Amino acid sequence: MRSHINGKIAITGVLLSLALILSYVESLISFDSVFPGIKLGLSNLAVITALFVSGPVYGxxxxxxxxxLTSLLFGSMTSFIYSICGALFSFAVMFLLYIIGGFHIPVxxxxxxxxxxxxxxxxxxYITKTFIPGFYLFYVAILLAAGSISGAITxxxxxxxxxxxxxIISKEGES
Amino acid sequence: MAEYKKDIILISFVLLIIISLFTVSFTIGDPGKSTNGKKNAAIYINGELYEKIDLNEDKEIRIDTAKGYNIISVKNGEISVTGADCPGGTCINTGAIHENGSFIACLPHELFIRVETDDHDKEDELDAVAY
Structure with missing residues (x-):
């Protein structure tokens, strides 16, 4: 039982380093000229894998x-606020669907x-305090479409x- | 097929929302549509209007705030951010914009530039539709 938890922690560490590398790779591929603020969201791959392999706490x-860590390494305090808001929102929803059950990983x-x-x-x-209703509706539509495409890929x-x-983990547990 | 029932329901729901959002936003006003009217760019800092500049006159302005600087230049009817000391550089990478409704955002400096036309007040019109 104890070795099982150790295995999960080891896997979580590996996934975290994977997430950091993917975040860096992602920062090299810029879609800013197409539509500002759009990202691939590859590092979400690590979060989903941890959620399903080790459980919600590890996710x-x-x-x-x-x-x-990505904000400390490649970004700033502002990027941390945006990053954590997006990450927690995304995790809350994925956790909810995970608890409800019956949904498959891509969905x-x-x-x-x-x-x-x-x-x-x-x-x-909230931060820029800029709100233009009709214009933002179009932006949200683009964000939803981009989010679902990148979400489907990851x-x-x-x-x-x-x-x-x-x-691999179950084999380690047996031995 | 029964195995994927929940998945299909959720995905169709998501698609429905995306399609309806696009439809509604295109019905109340196409933000990418260019107009022949006099073109302005509004610069917002921290949500407040800082300056409105005419896109037909070439010029370069420098904005200094407590958070850093942005150099904004207007050339050939287009506006772009050519220099900034923000960490991401998204505002510079966005490039030059000229279409009505398109925007450049520099989130670290809370700076927001948006192309607007003078001949009709788009925001008031949209408010009337929405509420």
Whole structure:
């Protein structure tokens, strides 16, 4: 039992470092000239994998640590606020769907991607205090579409990874 | 198929919301549509209007705030941020904009630039539709 928890913590550490690398790779690919603020959200892959392999506590840990560490390494205090808002929004929704049960990983990821964008958008509106109703409706529509596309991509990748990592962990537990 | 029942319901719900949002936003006003009227760019700092500049006159302005600086330049009817000391550089990467409703945002400096036309007040019109 004890070795099982150790295995989960080790996997969480590996996933966290993966999340940091993916965040860095992501910062090199910019969509700012197409539509400002759009990101691939690849690091969400680590959060989803942790949620399904190790459980919600580990998922939340990666979610918070990822935001904190990426901001310390590549960003600033402001980027931390946006990052944590998006990450917590996204995690709350994914956790809810995980608890309800019956949803598959890609669908949960799509929901997470959408709410990540919504969380960041709400943070941006709150911080800049800029609100233009009709114009923002169009922006939100774009954000939802982008969130679901990137969520679907990371979701399908996570769907391939989760069973394999689970298999490795269960083998470790037996020996 | 029964296995994916919940997934299908959720995804169709999401698609419905996205499609309806696009439809509504295009019905009440296309933000990407360019107009022939006099074009202005409004610069907002911290949610308050800082300056309105005419896009037909080439000029360069520097905005200094407590959080840092942004250099905004107007050239050939387009506005862009050419220099800033913000960490992300999103405002510079956005490039030059000229279409009505398009925007440049520099979130670390709480700066927001939006192209607007003078001939009709779009915000009031939209408020009337929404409420």
């Amino acid at each position: 939340l840990a990666i979610c918070i640590l990822k935001s904190l 949960i990821s799509v929901a997470g991607g959408i709410f990540h964008n919504l969380g960041q958008f709400i943070a941006a509106v 979701g399908f990748i996570a769907n391939l990874c989760v069973p394999k990592i689970k298999k």
